[in-house]
Each structure stands twice: as structure tokens, then as C-alpha cells.
Amino acid sequence: MQIVSVINYKGGVGKTTLTANLAAELAFRGKRVLLLDMDAQCSLTFSFVTPDYWRDELGGDGTTGSDKTIKSWFDGIGDDDLETPELGSLIVPNLKVAESLPDNGGKIDLIPSHLGLINVDLDLAYMLSGVPPGRVKRQLAKVYGLLRSHLGKYVAEAKYDIVLIDCPPNFNIVTKNAIVASDGILIPAKPDYLSTLGIDYLVRSYGSLVKEFNTGSGSDDIHPEILGVVFTMIQIHGGQPIRAQRDYMQLSNISVFSSQIRENKTIFASAPEDGIPVVLHGYKQPTYSSIVSEIESLAVEFCEKAGVK
């Protein structure tokens, strides 16, 4: 079982769209996929369930008083008086997407997100209040390693082939938990100037987190591997990305996926309001087929690079 965080500091780069479609394609190929939505924007959650279901049945906006999202897990670990739910108990039952998958063992399970996830950082800061200065590093590393230890059981039981974590566009305690739990990091990015700087910023945060964890934790060292950058929202002209984008696609100090996802507002704008990622739609037009083959090629390359069997 491989755990991969999908992350970029910049929002709106197509990260969630890529995560949902990669998951769908992998499940279509018979893989058992667990999705963890850790972004307070809840976009990945809304790619599979409607906001009213999320509000009424999952308690995702905090109005029902019963929380069946990843936030209840963070609340539990941050507060001794609250019970920490089993991660598996947060999986949304009966996702509609299952109807679009063949009967080959592949599946998508989703642990949904909550609007309040944005405040988790502050809540967890309480855990550190009262900790003597000499032990802060150790305590922090412990906090960052919580998701890792809770997912350990799934790893041991090989319950899934792949876990994909949709991370928020920042480096708070939620993101740090995701990175520490991960075997690999996938970075979707748009090929432009500020986005490529965002990749460097991420490399720095990732590097310093890994160092901080490995010096402080006292447990085994972690080595999450940067699987590479996947360029999204490519404008194709004459069979290749336009030159202005190509200019930013030659990165020499990080690995880059050869698969890319093109920009197409017509196809992606309404997706996935129906709860089914684009790649499973089966439209019959040439542009749609090119997009599907791009996602297929991404899935194949991803399995190779992430070591998904």
C-alpha cells in the first residue's frame, strides 16, 4: 500500500481535479483507492458527494453537531476528553462513482473534509502549551506523526493499493501530518513563473519538515519521495504545449512527469457536479478522448513512479 500526498502551495492548479481523476482511473484499472480530503475547501469531497448530503449526513459544516469528517479525527487527537474515531469509520458509504466502475475489485473510498479544518492548526497548538521548551521538538514530531501511525494498521493489513491525500495549499499541521504519513509526494502545477517558484517553496518546506521530524521523533526516519511535478492546464497548439508554457516546463532540479493534462474549460467546468470524475464519463468526441488518454497515461506513469503494484 502506497500513501501519496498531492500538494501545491498555489491553489487553482487543478490539484483536486487531478486527484479525483487519477483515483477514478486507478479504480477503473482494478486498484483499491482510499481518498483523504484534507483541504478545508472540501473540493475533493464535493467531487463525489453533494454539498447538501455533506452538510446533513456528514456534518461537514458543523451545523448538525455530528461530525463524520476528517476533522473529528483531528479534534480527537488534539483533545484528551474527546474520543478519536477510527479512520475507517469516516469512510462515506455508497459513493455514486461505484456505479461507473467495472466489477474488477477496484474501488474508491473517501474520507471527507470539513470547513473547520482551517482552524485545526490553532487547536493543536494547545497540545503544545505547557510542554517544557526542551521537549517541544519531540512533542511536535509526535503530533506530525499521528496520521502516519493511524494509517499503519491499513498498511499492515494491505487494505488499499493506494491512498491519495488532497492537501491544502499551505503547510499547516494538517499538511505536515499528510507528508509525514506519505511514501510519495505528487506536485500538480501550472507551467508559469509563479507556479514554478511555488514548487521551490514546497521543496524547502518539505525538506525542513523531514529534517525536523527525523531529528525530533525518536522513531524511524521518514523518507517521503518527491515523485515529481505533473503539469496541468496545458494549452496545446500544433500538437504541443504553447512555447510560453514550454519555457516553464523544463525543470532541471526536480523530476517531471512526461504525462500532462491539457486545459479544456468545456469539459472540466461542469465536472464533477454529477459525482463522477471526467475520465469515467465516456463522451464521444475527439477532445474528450485526448483528455482520457492523458489521464490513462498519467495513471500508468504514476503506478511506475509510486511503486503501485
Added chain:
Amino acid sequence: MSAQQSALGNLLADVAKAVRDMSDDEFEKLVKGELRPSISFKERGSGIKGRKPSPILSEERLRSIQTKLDAARTREEGHQIVQEAFPMKEGLFIFAKFLDLPVQRKDKIEKIQDKIVTATVGRRLSSEAIRGGYSAK
């Protein structure tokens, strides 16, 4: 093939080459009707057929300049390398195309040079500054 056929073939090949050499911007403008082709005819020079690209612009040479830029520590050093290697616009332009940069034939020398240094030395220095010593390994 008759001489006429062959001449027509050459003419069309020249048009094809002109289209291939266009930048994306130029091409888009052409499609939108904002650009108009202008064709002129020149005497064919005697030696033109056997003309090889000058050794200054061989791929090997272009690659070696690229390697030099990879090692430059400052943008100024980058500018110096490029200036010395390509004092003329033609070479500079060919080098920019070799690096797959978005340049146009009508761009000023300074602009092309800037683009080259930014895309090579500049990108590396920016990236190092933000990464603060951490790498993606």
C-alpha cells in the same frame, strides 16, 4: 519531375519553412487575420546550395554555451558568456530557439539576451534562493 514542378515545390517548401519558423504568437495572429504574409524574391547566391551552418552555431557549440551558463554564478556572468558567444543577433536568436524560448525575430538583441540569461542562470538562482539549501531528493 519537370523544372517547373521542382521550382514550384521549392517555393512551397520555402512557405512551409516560413510558417514553421513563426512563433506561436505570430501564428495565432496570422490565423486571426492580424498578420499578412509578405513574399519577396532574391537572386539565388551561387554557393547557397552547399551552405552549411557556420561552425559557431553547431549543436555541439550551442550545447557547450549552455553548459557554461549552467555553471555561471551570477546573472552578470551569464550576460558576459552570452555576449561573447553571440555578438550578432542571428546567433543569439538561434541559441534562444535551441533553448526553446519564446523569442521573435523582431525582438531587440538586449531582449533576447535577457530572456536567455533569465531562463538559465536566473531561474537557477531564483530557485536556489527559495529552496534555501533543500533539494527535491
